[in-house]
Amino acid sequence: MSEPILKLERVTKRFSGHVAVRELSLEVPSGGIFGLLGPNGAGKTTTLRMIMNIIVPDEGKVILFDGRKTGRGYSEQIGFLPEERGLYKKMKVVDHLAFLGETKGMKRKVAIQKAKQWLERLGLHDWTSKKVEDLSKGMQQKVQFIGTLLHDPQLVILDEPFSGLDPVNSQVMKDVVVEIARSGRTVMFSTHIMEQAEKMCDRIAIIARGEKVLDGSLTEIKRGYGKRNVALGFSNGGGRAAAAILQDRTLVSKVDDSGSTAEVELAPGAEAGRLLKALVDAGVGLVRFEVVEPSLESIFIAKVGAAAATPIASEAHHA
Amino acid sequence: MHKLWAVIRREFQTRVQSKAFVISTILGPILMGFLMVMPILMSSRDSEAKRVVVIDGAGGNFGQALERGLSESRRGNGAEAKPRYEVIRIPAQGRVQAVQDSLVPLTGLARDTVHRLDGLLIATDSGVETGVVKYLGDNVGSPSDMTTLENITQGVLLTERLQRRGVDPVLVREAASGRVQLETSKVSEGRLTGESGASSFLLAYAMAFILYLALLIYGIQVMSSVLEEKSNRIMEVLASSLTPFQLMAGKVVGVGAVGLLQLGIWVGSAMLLTSNAAAIAGLFHMPPGSVTQMPLPSISPALLIVFLAFFTVGFFLFAGLYAAVGAMCNTMQEAQQASTAVTVLVATAFFSIFSLLNDPNGSLARVFSLIPFFAPIVMPVRFSLTSIPLYEVALSFAITVLGLFGVAWIAGRIYRVGILMYGKKPSLKELFHWIRTG
Numbered sequence: 001m002s003e004p005i006l007k008l009e010r011v012t013k014r015f016s017g018h019v020a021v022r023e024l025s026l027e028v029p030s031g032g033i034f035g036l037l038g039p040n041g042a043g044k045t046t047t048l049r050m051i052m053n054i055i056v057p058d059e060g061k062v063i064l065f066d067g068r069k070t071g072r073g074y075s076e077q078i079g080f081l082p083e084e085r086g087l088y089k090k091m092k093v094v095d096h097l098a099f100l101g102e103t104k105g106m107k108r109k110v111a112i113q114k115a116k117q118w119l120e121r122l123g124l125h126d127w128t129s130k131k132v133e134d135l136s137k138g139m140q141q142k143v144q145f146i147g148t149l150l151h152d153p154q155l156v157i158l159d160e161p162f163s164g165l166d167p168v169n170s171q172v173m174k175d176v177v178v179e180i181a182r183s184g185r186t187v188m189f190s191t192h193i194m195e196q197a198e199k200m201c202d203r204i205a206i207i208a209r210g211e212k213v214l215d216g217s218l219t220e221i222k223r224g225y226g227k228r229n230v231a232l233g234f235s236n237g238g239g240r241a242a243a244a245i246l247q248d249r250t251l252v253s254k255v256d257d258s259g260s261t262a263e264v265e266l267a268p269g270a271e272a273g274r275l276l277k278a279l280v281d282a283g284v285g286l287v288r289f290e291v292v293e294p295s296l297e298s299i300f301i302a303k304v305g306a307a308a309a310t311p312i313a314s315e316a317h318h319a
Numbered sequence: 320m321h322k323l324w325a326v327i328r329r330e331f332q333t334r335v336q337s338k339a340f341v342i343s344t345i346l347g348p349i350l351m352g353f354l355m356v357m358p359i360l361m362s363s364r365d366s367e368a369k370r371v372v373v374i375d376g377a378g379g380n381f382g383q384a385l386e387r388g389l390s391e392s393r394r395g396n397g398a399e400a401k402p403r404y405e406v407i408r409i410p411a412q413g414r415v416q417a418v419q420d421s422l423v424p425l426t427g428l429a430r431d432t433v434h435r436l437d438g439l440l441i442a443t444d445s446g447v448e449t450g451v452v453k454y455l456g457d458n459v460g461s462p463s464d465m466t467t468l469e470n471i472t473q474g475v476l477l478t479e480r481l482q483r484r485g486v487d488p489v490l491v492r493e494a495a496s497g498r499v500q501l502e503t504s505k506v507s508e509g510r511l512t513g514e515s516g517a518s519s520f521l522l523a524y525a526m527a528f529i530l531y532l533a534l535l536i537y538g539i540q541v542m543s544s545v546l547e548e549k550s551n552r553i554m555e556v557l558a559s560s561l562t563p564f565q566l567m568a569g570k571v572v573g574v575g576a577v578g579l580l581q582l583g584i585w586v587g588s589a590m591l592l593t594s595n596a597a598a599i600a601g602l603f604h605m606p607p608g609s610v611t612q613m614p615l616p617s618i619s620p621a622l623l624i625v626f627l628a629f630f631t632v633g634f635f636l637f638a639g640l641y642a643a644v645g646a647m648c649n650t651m652q653e654a655q656q657a658s659t660a661v662t663v664l665v666a667t668a669f670f671s672i673f674s675l676l677n678d679p680n681g682s683l684a685r686v687f688s689l690i691p692f693f694a695p696i697v698m699p700v701r702f703s704l705t706s707i708p709l710y711e712v713a714l715s716f717a718i719t720v721l722g723l724f725g726v727a728w729i730a731g732r733i734y735r736v737g738i739l740m741y742g743k744k745p746s747l748k749e750l751f752h753w754i755r756t757g
Contacts, residue, residue, distance in 0.1 A: 052559045054739065075560035082559065086552030090333055102325035103560045147556070 005030040005155055005186050006051065007067075011060035013046055020046040022210045023060070028188055028203070033181045035201035036190040037296070043210040044190040045083050048159050052080050064155075076105045079153035083160050083190075085144045089133040093119070093143055096132055100147035111150060118146040122172060138169050145173055149180070156180055158189035162196060174200065194296040204296070208304050222293045229298065230272055232262045232279075233288030242284045251275050256298060261288070263298060323565045330544070330573025335580070344581050348588035355592060355599060368401065369437040369458070372422055373408040376415035381479045382408055382442045388475045389440075392467070403467070415441060419455070427457030440468075447479050523676060523703045526626060529582070530696045531669040534633060535662065537578040538641040544570055545645030545738070546654055554738045563735040571638040578634070626699045628716060633695025636723045637665060643730035646737030647745055647753075668696040679704040688715040691722020729754055 006028040013021045021043040028034045038044050049055045051062055053070040064074050088096055094115055101111025119125050122142050127135060135143065141164065148156065161177070162170045178200065181187050191197055197204055198218070205215035214221065234242060239259055246255045246264060251274060254265040266272060272291050279286060294302070334340055371389060375382025386408040393400040411418040419439060428435040438456025446452045452472055458464045474495055481491045548554050557566060592599070640661045648654040671693065675684050679701045687693040688701065694715045701707055736753040737745075745753065 049555075049739075054555065054558045072560060072562060078559075080556070080559040082555035084552040084555045086548075086554075086556070088329075088333065088548075088551065088553060090337065091329075095329075095332075099325060099329045100556070103322055103557065105321065108325075144556070 003030055004028055005065060006188070007061075007063040008047070008051070009061040009063065011047070011050060011057045011062060013043075013050060013055065013057050019210050021050070021057075021207075024207065024210070024212055025060075026205055026212070026215065028186065030186055031181070031184050032186065032202035033177065033200050034186070034188040035197035035204040036188065036207065037192070037194060037197050037204055037300070038190075038207040038213075039192055042192075042207045044192075044207065045159055046210075047207070048080075048082075048157055048188075048190060051157065052078070074155075075103075076151065077154045079104075079148040079151065079156045081144060081148040081156075081158045081161055083163075085141075087132045087140055087143060089131070091132055092129055093124070093132060093135070094128045097143065097147055097150060101150045104151040104153075106151050114150050115146065118150065122146065137164070138166060141165060142169065142173075145176070149176070154185055156185065156187045156189075158187065160191060161189050162191070162193075194300060198296045206296075206300055206303070213300070213304050218296075221296075221299065225294045225299055225302075228266050229292050229294045230264050230266065230275060231288060231290045231292045232264065233286065234260050234262075235285030235287050238285035241282060242279060245275075245278050245282055245284070248278070251278065254298075254302070256301075263292075263295065265294070265298070265302070322561055323569050326561065326565055326569025327573045327576070330570055331576050334540075334574065334577045340577065340581070344584055347581075347585040348592070351585075351589055351592055352599075368403060368405040370405045370407070370435065371438045371440055371456075372436055373406060374411050374415055374418050374422070374439055374441045375408050376411050376413070377442045377444045377447060378412070379479065379483065381444075381447055381475070382410070384475045384479055385440060385442050385472065388471045392471055415443060423455065426455065440472075447476060447483070450476065452476070519703065520676065523672070523700045526703060527669055527672045527696055527700045530630060530633065530699065531665060533578060533582065533630070534637045534665050534695070537574050537634065538637045538661070538665075539658065540577075541571055541574045541638045542641035542645035542654055542658060543651065544574065545642050545734075546648060546651060549646070549649065549738060558739065563731060563738065566738070567639070567642050567731060567734050571635060571642060574638065575634055622699070622703055625702045625712065629695045629699050629719065632716070632719050632723050636691060636695065636719070636726050637661065639723070639726045639730040640664075643733040643737070646734040647740070647750065664692040665696075668693040671697060672700050675700055676704065680707075685711075689718055691719045691726075694719045694722075 004027040008024055008026040010023045010025055011021060012023055024047060036044050050057045053072050094112060097115035098108050098111045102108055116128060119128055124139060124142060161173060177187050201218055203217045206213045246252050249267060251267055251270045252264045253267040256263040276289055373382055373385050386406050389404040389406045392403040394403045409418055422436060422439055425434055426436045426439060437458060438454060441453040454468060478491045478495055482488055641658060644658045644661060645654055648657055671687055684701055687697040698715050732754045
């Protein structure tokens with residue numbers, strides 16, 4: 001693992017009575033894509049805000065780059081797209097981007113030039129001189145995205161970057177994120193959608209209720225859980241016939257039943273072959289039987305239990 | 320510094336380009352021009368002499384004297400002044416009522432301008448004795464017309480009474496001629512300032528009014544601008560690369576610069592209009608003197624310095640307060656409610672000047688000069704009205720600057736926490752907590 005570009009050391013943040021983030025330690029290595037995962041209300045946004053020094057941790061330390069300055073001090077090297085994102089409605093797109101560039105220490109001329117290149121690339125060049133309020137929501141989100149990347153930051157931090165985007169625009173932004181990571185820079189993004197992280201991230205950290213549940217490289221994490229999972233696909237009515245077999249705790253320890261498909265975790269000591277034989281013997285119609293790596297979601301649920309996937313009601317109320 | 324400049328520039332640019340700014344800036348001079356020209360239009364509309372009949376039922380010279388008094392009255396000054404009345408005297412001793420009845424049908428006719436009469440003034444002996452003189456006309460609702468008529472009648476009546484007691488008419492006329500007029504000059508620090516009493520009062524009042532309006536208008540603009548950034552949710556993007564100080568200072572200075580530009584345009588156009596008053600009057604074929612002069616009394620350099628210094632500090636002080644209010648609220652309604660406290664401070668300072676105008680060195684004036692929230696309006700007004708020892712001005716200024724630092728510190732802390740706080744408006748207790756820990 002290369003030298004970390006970002007380190008959190010036992011960071012804690014409390015808000016009037018409840019703990020939003022508790023003794024969280026993280027290391028984000030330089031280069032690649034790092035996913036900060038967790039259900040809603042887990043403390044992702046608070047963590048990112050503390051990294052940016054928008055709010056100050058009550059305890060613990062945030063170390064960025066060489067650790068000589070805090071988040072805002074490095075704003076020239078960091079691109080931050082918060083979850084609460086907005087734009088000045090009355091400004092022209094290009095003026096707005098120039099202003100955002102300037103707040104990152106860019107020269108106005110350079111910022112305008114860069115902004116035009118990005119607008120061209122994301123298919124917004126016709127909108128350069130239009131007012132922000134004339135843009136659709138998706139287009140505004142692209143403009144915000146450009147504003148984050150305008151100054152070629154070494155570290156890009158995105159809070160729920162793909163929420164509310166249609167598949168086409170979502171793909172455009174994913175391509176950009178992947179390209180940034182390929183160029184040796186670092187992207188850190190938060191999401192509550194596990195599948196998304198699974199596809200893109202090199203490393204992840206899962207937090208729930210303000211505490212770290214799991215972190216490490218995606219491949220290591222999955223290897224740690226071994227190939228103990230079987231993905232099943234049933235032909236018509238097969239699901240019902242299989243139900244009794246999947247209840248057998250000597251064969252199967254956990255079931256994620258989706259009706260026509262299911263993902264099961266084999267019981268300790270059970271073999272995949274035994275399960276297949278049992279299913280075939282019972283005459284269950286199968287269209288898929290595959291030994292797979294566990295999905296992030298199933299790892300997450302295995303690790304913290306389904307209850308943690310939702311924040312505690314009283315805490316959510318305060319947040 | 321580069322970032323602060325970017326914030327100021329953005330604030331300035333978007334404001335100056337907004338429709339609201341363009342309209343209000345243009346509307347100012349148009350309104351001023353209108354105020355100048357309106358009296359011309361009004362006076363040219365009724366510059367016709369009024370046709371007044373004196374129904375003379377009195378013995379002696381009262382009727383004739385009234386006729387002479389009315390016909391000598393002129394509208395305006397100088398050679399170009401036109402007679403105010405066209406007077407007809409009808410001797411009507413013993414049949415006043417009958418003459419009056421016959422003339423009323425001709426009075427105040429709207430269409431028949433040839434036979435139209437504007438008013439009937441009735442001269443009787445009882446009028447001379449009691450001082451009650453009857454006038455019937457269609458302009459009795461105009462206070463200025465009635466005052467003129469009263470003044471003329473008053474003089475004539477006085478003369479008539481004295482003559483009836485046997486005083487020499489020449490003597491009477493001599494004694495009655497001319498009215499007392501005070502010619503005032505202001506003395507400050509043992510020197511004549513060249514300002515008249517009226518212009519010094521006007522100056523004080525105008526200054527207070529400009530300060531009051533500017534503090535309120537631009538202060539509230541700062542507030543709504545903060546609120547806009549909050550409700551736009553752009554605040555967090557900005558907060559990741561700008562310090563709360565840069566955000567707040569940039570906004571306040573940006574709005575302040577727009578305010579200065581707007582005031583500058585207004586004052587400049589007022590001066591331009593005044594210096595071209597004669598030409599403007601010419602457009603309406605009126606003598607140069609007939610245009611209302613924009614009151615632009617001469618301002619001493621010392622007063623200008625005091626005015627600008629207190630204005631600047633006062634603006635930052637109140638803009639900081641309004642910014643803090645904007646930061647702790649979520650909607651405009653909420654902010655309007657919360658800002659009442661600040662607005663009351665500005666209003667108190669402004670309304671105190673009515674008492675200051677009478678007693679600029681009284682204890683109220685002295686105490687208010689030492690309160691940072693009031694001094695920005697009170698001190699320039701006092702300074703223009705009377706001579707104030709330098710140390711008192713300096714003390715007042717120092718306290719105001721200290722107040723500004725205090726407000727900036729508190730507002731900055733409220734701002735830092737408030738800008739990212741959505742949802743419920745903080746209670747006073749929470750607010751105190753923000754200030755302590757912010």
